[in-house]
Amino acid sequence: MDVLRQKIKYMLFLLTGVVIGYIVGVLSITILVSYRIDKYHQEITYLNNVIEDKDVKLKKLEEVINDRKFIVKDIEIILVYDGDDIDKLKLQKYIKEKYNMLLGKEVKTIDTDLVSEIIDKRIMKIDEKEYKLSLEKLILSEIVKLWIKIDQI
Incomplete structure (x- = not known):
C-alpha cells in the first residue's frame, strides 16, 4: 500500500x-x-505609407515636369509625440493626405496662413482615440516641413 x-x-x-x-x-x-x-506589422505600415507618398509625389511631379519653376517636391511631417509608433505612423499618414494638394504647386503661390490653418488646432480621431494637433513650426520651400505637436485627449 x-x-x-x-x-x-x-x-x-x-x-x-x-x-x-x-x-x-x-x-x-x-x-x-x-x-x-x-x-x-509596424514595418509594413511604414512601408505602405512610403509607397503611397512616393506615388503621390510622382504623379504631381509628372504633371509639372515641363515647368522650371520653384515647386513643392516633398512634404515632411515631424511629429512631437511620445505615444505608440503605429498611432504615430497613422497620424503622419493622415496629416500628409491633408497636404498632398501642395505637391507640384509653385512655392510663390502658396499662402502660408492657409497652409498652417489646415491642421492647426484640429482634433483628429483615429482608432477611437482623439488627438489634438497644433502646428509649432512651418518651413515652406521645395520641401514643406511641418512640426506638429500632438496631445492625446
Whole structure:
C-alpha cells in the first residue's frame, strides 16, 4: 500500500512537471512570435505609407515636369509625440493626405496662413482615440516641413 502511494505521488509529480513545462514553453513561444508580428506589422505600415507618398509625389511631379519653376517636391511631417509608433505612423499618414494638394504647386503661390490653418488646432480621431494637433513650426520651400505637436485627449 505504501509503495502504491509512492508510485502515485511520483506519477503525479512527473505529470505536473510535464504540464508546467508545456505551459511555459507555449507561453514563451507565443510571446516571441507576437513580438515579431508586432514589429512586422509596424514595418509594413511604414512601408505602405512610403509607397503611397512616393506615388503621390510622382504623379504631381509628372504633371509639372515641363515647368522650371520653384515647386513643392516633398512634404515632411515631424511629429512631437511620445505615444505608440503605429498611432504615430497613422497620424503622419493622415496629416500628409491633408497636404498632398501642395505637391507640384509653385512655392510663390502658396499662402502660408492657409497652409498652417489646415491642421492647426484640429482634433483628429483615429482608432477611437482623439488627438489634438497644433502646428509649432512651418518651413515652406521645395520641401514643406511641418512640426506638429500632438496631445492625446
